[in-house]
Amino acid sequence: MLKGNTTFERNSPVSVFIYYACVVVPVIFTMNPVIIALSLIGSIISSFAGREHTSVRFHIYMLILFVVMTAANPLFYHNGETVLFVMNNNPITLEAAIYGAISATAVISVLYRSRSFTLYMTSDRLLYLFSILSSKAALILTMALRYVPLYTRHTRCVADAQRAAGLYKERNIIDDIKGGMRVFSATATWALEYGIVTAASMEARGYGVGRRTRYSPFTFGHRDIVLTAISLMLFAVIITAGATGSFSFTFYPRIEASPASTLAFAAYTSYGVLSFLPAILTIIEDVRWKYLVQKI
Amino acid sequence: MEILSAKNLSFTYPGEDTPALSNINFSVSEGEFVAVCGATGSGKSTLLSLLKREVAPMGKMTGEIFYRSTPLSSMNHKDSAFKIGYVTQRPEQQIVTDKVWHELSFALENMGLPSDEIRRRVAEVACFFGIEDLFDRRTDELSGGQKQLLNLAAVVVTRPDILILDEPTAQLDPIAASDFITMLKKLHRELSMTIIIAEHRLEEIIPASDSLLVMEGGRIIVFGKTRTIAASLRTNPRMLLGMPAAVRIYSELAVDGEDKDVACPLTVREGRDYILNNFRQDIKVRKVPEYTHKKDEALSFRDVYLRYSRDSDDVLRALSLTVYEGELFCIVGGNGSGKTTALLAASGLRKFYSGSIKVFGRDIRSYKNGSLYSGCLSMLPQDVDTLFLCSTVADELRDAGTDVDSLPFEFPKATLDRHPYDISGGEKQLLGLAKLLATHPWLLLLDEPTKGLDAWYKTKIGDVLRSLTASGITVVVVTHDIEFAAAYADRCALFFRGSVVSSDVPHKFFAENSFYTTSAARMVRGIYDGAITADDVIALCRANGRRNESKRSLLTGVGVT
Numbered sequence: 001m002l003k004g005n006t007t008f009e010r011n012s013p014v015s016v017f018i019y020y021a022c023v024v025v026p027v028i029f030t031m032n033p034v035i036i037a038l039s040l041i042g043s044i045i046s047s048f049a050g051r052e053h054t055s056v057r058f059h060i061y062m063l064i065l066f067v068v069m070t071a072a073n074p075l076f077y078h079n080g081e082t083v084l085f086v087m088n089n090n091p092i093t094l095e096a097a098i099y100g101a102i103s104a105t106a107v108i109s110v111l112y113r114s115r116s117f118t119l120y121m122t123s124d125r126l127l128y129l130f131s132i133l134s135s136k137a138a139l140i141l142t143m144a145l146r147y148v149p150l151y152t153r154h155t156r157c158v159a160d161a162q163r164a165a166g167l168y169k170e171r172n173i174i175d176d177i178k179g180g181m182r183v184f185s186a187t188a189t190w191a192l193e194y195g196i197v198t199a200a201s202m203e204a205r206g207y208g209v210g211r212r213t214r215y216s217p218f219t220f221g222h223r224d225i226v227l228t229a230i231s232l233m234l235f236a237v238i239i240t241a242g243a244t245g246s247f248s249f250t251f252y253p254r255i256e257a258s259p260a261s262t263l264a265f266a267a268y269t270s271y272g273v274l275s276f277l278p279a280i281l282t283i284i285e286d287v288r289w290k291y292l293v294q295k296i
Numbered sequence: 297m298e299i300l301s302a303k304n305l306s307f308t309y310p311g312e313d314t315p316a317l318s319n320i321n322f323s324v325s326e327g328e329f330v331a332v333c334g335a336t337g338s339g340k341s342t343l344l345s346l347l348k349r350e351v352a353p354m355g356k357m358t359g360e361i362f363y364r365s366t367p368l369s370s371m372n373h374k375d376s377a378f379k380i381g382y383v384t385q386r387p388e389q390q391i392v393t394d395k396v397w398h399e400l401s402f403a404l405e406n407m408g409l410p411s412d413e414i415r416r417r418v419a420e421v422a423c424f425f426g427i428e429d430l431f432d433r434r435t436d437e438l439s440g441g442q443k444q445l446l447n448l449a450a451v452v453v454t455r456p457d458i459l460i461l462d463e464p465t466a467q468l469d470p471i472a473a474s475d476f477i478t479m480l481k482k483l484h485r486e487l488s489m490t491i492i493i494a495e496h497r498l499e500e501i502i503p504a505s506d507s508l509l510v511m512e513g514g515r516i517i518v519f520g521k522t523r524t525i526a527a528s529l530r531t532n533p534r535m536l537l538g539m540p541a542a543v544r545i546y547s548e549l550a551v552d553g554e555d556k557d558v559a560c561p562l563t564v565r566e567g568r569d570y571i572l573n574n575f576r577q578d579i580k581v582r583k584v585p586e587y588t589h590k591k592d593e594a595l596s597f598r599d600v601y602l603r604y605s606r607d608s609d610d611v612l613r614a615l616s617l618t619v620y621e622g623e624l625f626c627i628v629g630g631n632g633s634g635k636t637t638a639l640l641a642a643s644g645l646r647k648f649y650s651g652s653i654k655v656f657g658r659d660i661r662s663y664k665n666g667s668l669y670s671g672c673l674s675m676l677p678q679d680v681d682t683l684f685l686c687s688t689v690a691d692e693l694r695d696a697g698t699d700v701d702s703l704p705f706e707f708p709k710a711t712l713d714r715h716p717y718d719i720s721g722g723e724k725q726l727l728g729l730a731k732l733l734a735t736h737p738w739l740l741l742l743d744e745p746t747k748g749l750d751a752w753y754k755t756k757i758g759d760v761l762r763s764l765t766a767s768g769i770t771v772v773v774v775t776h777d778i779e780f781a782a783a784y785a786d787r788c789a790l791f792f793r794g795s796v797v798s799s800d801v802p803h804k805f806f807a808e809n810s811f812y813t814t815s816a817a818r819m820v821r822g823i824y825d826g827a828i829t830a831d832d833v834i835a836l837c838r839a840n841g842r843r844n845e846s847k848r849s850l851l852t853g854v855g856v857t
Contacts, residue, residue, distance in 0.1 A: 124394075139393075142395075143392060143393065143394075145394045146391070146392075146393060146394035149434075149436045150388070150436055153436075158682040160640070160645045161679075163666070164645055164674065164741075165669070165674055165676070165683055165731060166666070166670050166674055167683070167695075167696065167735075182685055186682065186684065186685045189684075190682075193717050194388075198390070200350070200384075201384070201389070201392060202402075203351070204348060204350045204381075204451075205392075205406060205450065205451065206374065206378055206406040206407060206454070207402075207406050209373040210407075211408050212405050212406055213410060213411065213414070215401040215405055215411050215414040216411075217397050217415075
């Protein structure tokens with residue numbers, strides 16, 4: 001059973017969006033194993049902390065994906081100087097195998113993050129983000145979102161009605177196709193009719209009489225300022241380190257890391273905090289709540 | 297103070313010869329609650345839509361409508377959009393956005409209000425309407441009644457002076473309709489909103505209204521204080537048909553003009569007082585011919601259980617029910633009690649997981665390849681529009697393989713060239729019936745055939761169904777309309793939580809219920825037994841005769857000089 005992500009429930013979509021951007025972007029642009037490992041562990045722990053009720057099946061899929069991606073890379077890429085063995089006249093190298101494992105880890109950690117993100121980012125939150133860019137486009141999107149379930153339901157009603165009225169035969173596939181066509185054409189007519197009433201209702205409520213403003217129940221509060229500040233600060237450290245090449249990492253022809261430096265260490269720490277942030281926030285709240293309960 | 301008025305207003309739809317409205321003159325004062333009534337096609341909807349410029353239909357209009365002495369046509373866009381609120385009868389189609397909060401703020405966004413102001417107004421209105429719990433819900437998950445309340449709230453949020461409502465409760469069940477009307481009364485009483493409402497369901501609107509505007513053939517025939525107008529309708533039988541039971545009883549019994557000094561009763565309570573004060577109670581019971589059903593079963597449920605998904609609750613629980621051949625059987629009950637689901641199960645559209653359903657003595661699962669739907673059973677869905685596919689009514693009939701002349705009832709021929717979506721609700725029901733009858737069913741299942749119909753069309757549908765049962769067809773009707781069930785059913789069943797809690801012939805069924813019963817039955821509870829329709833009450837009052845003057849004075853203790 002899927003439930004929403006609870007960590008950021010009370011945050012504005014803007015700050016949450018910034019957080020996810022900050023945490024995902026480094027993983028996409030680096031192949032540093034430390035960053036990527038932190039990303040994977042952080043994303044999994046955070047998804048548990050966020051009480052996302054991830055099904056076992058999802059974890060299994062991720063594991064399969066990891067194995068496949070790790071195995072696939074050395075089979076197709078033969079760069080690297082440490083040859084493990086030769087298969088069909090192609091060398092299988094250690095470097096390619098490690099590269100495969102690390103890139104698989106990166107992809108899986110991003111998938112875990114995306115999952116948390118989509119659980120949080122329900123349609124109205126997404127629309128809110130969208131409406132910052134364009135209020136009109138957001139309105140069109142919200143109307144479209146409304147129509148999808150309506151059409152689905154109406155199509156079923158029409159199919160039922162036509163069937164139970166004995167208006168179409170269902171003896172063979174041709175009959176079925178004809179029946180489907182009837183249902184489709186009835187739904188299309190209905191949708192047009194429906195649209196006219198909705199349009200009139202919009203106009204009756206003053207759509208288009210002047211400049212529209214944008215209202216949303218989401219506010220950018222104290223929590224959001226804190227979250228955004230932390231995200232951006234940590235992100236800045238990582239970017240600085242990344243730009244100066246402090247944690248660059250090369251695989252081919254042989255695995256080579258840039259020498260350890262304070263900046264690299266700062267970047268790892270920053271990314272660690274960033275990656276575990278949802279879990280940290282949840283734990284702080286849990287502790288605070290327990291403390292409160294004790295007082296009560 | 298006058299807030300809205302029409303001067304010499306006439307209107308003709310494009311391509312029509314006869315005007316839809318002719319020479320309309322009226323004036324509504326601030327804070328007035330006006331009920332507009334009239335049969336289908338009397339021009340009510342046209343008039344109401346002309347009062348709101350944004351939804352006014354295309355056509356030729358002469359004369360002028362004034363809002364606070366400004367002609368409607370020269371009002372600025374903002375005033376016209378936000379000072380006059382408009383709600384139609386389609387709960388679903390009026391909703392624009394996907395979330396309740398967004399729907400409430402939609403008009404305010406259009407007004408260009410700042411975010412804080414919108415937040416306050418939305419909160420205010422949500423509180424006033426008691427819909428705070430729905431605030432975060434998706435609009436497509438709401439019930440019809442909740443949708444219509446949301447539509448009202450979404451209009452009221454701009455603080456209009458006038459609310460125009462075109463049959464807002466036509467698609468709602470009685471409980472939801474009653475909630476809606478209560479909300480209108482609250483808006484009228486507490487915010488002194490001017491309300492102009494057209495309705496077919498007048499039982500509750502009439503007592504709430506200050507004045508009554510009666511339309512016929514595109515003209516206003518009378519407009520004035522509700523009680524006076526209601527009392528004067530006795531010369532107009534078609535209009536009287538739609539009036540509350542109390543008004544009908546009064547009008548029928550006061551033909552000779554004896555009751556000049558007695559005010560026309562509007563509510564059930566007033567009607568009861570009127571009967572108690574004016575009629576004797578010597579004959580208590582109205583004789584009704586005993587009803588015996590045929591032996592053969594047309595449709596039977598035995599311990600049927602049905603649920604929509606593995607994790608949901610049972611919608612039908614141990615449903616057992618038998619409908620005999622040639623019966624007109626009405627199923628009544630609250631929303632979500634499983635009435636419609638029972639019909640869907642009986643028509644093989646939803647699978648039950650336990651029990652058995654038999655159609656004409658044969659297990660429903662043994663009907664293969666749609667043989668159930670040819671020459672056996674046919675269902676008219678709640679949304680009758682879902683049956684229509686063609687661009688004219690004539691094509692619809694041809695598509696089903698029938699024509700006007702072979703129908704067992706009289707079909708309105710004037711509609712043949714029109715689009716099936718453009719004909720009236722009553723005509724749609726007749727067209728739906730016509731299409732169903734083309735497959736020669738022996739069992740007809742009808743879901744809410746009287747929804748949104750005016751009183752005259754209800755009797756028309758009732759008569760058609762009667763004639764069908766007389767020809768041997770079994771008819772099962774699911775309805776919220778207990779007045780209809782009382783007048784036409786052979787037997788009735790009450791659904792509650794997925795099974796039948798009682799079933800009987802109407803005059804016993806409705807006489808035994810004290811809440812879930814007709815207004816006529818509530819009016820004469822304890823006075824007369826077994827009277828369930830206004831006609832029953834009228835017949836009993838006639839049979840009993842009036843109290844004479846001396847008797848009345850003895851009873852009330854007031855001397856008449």
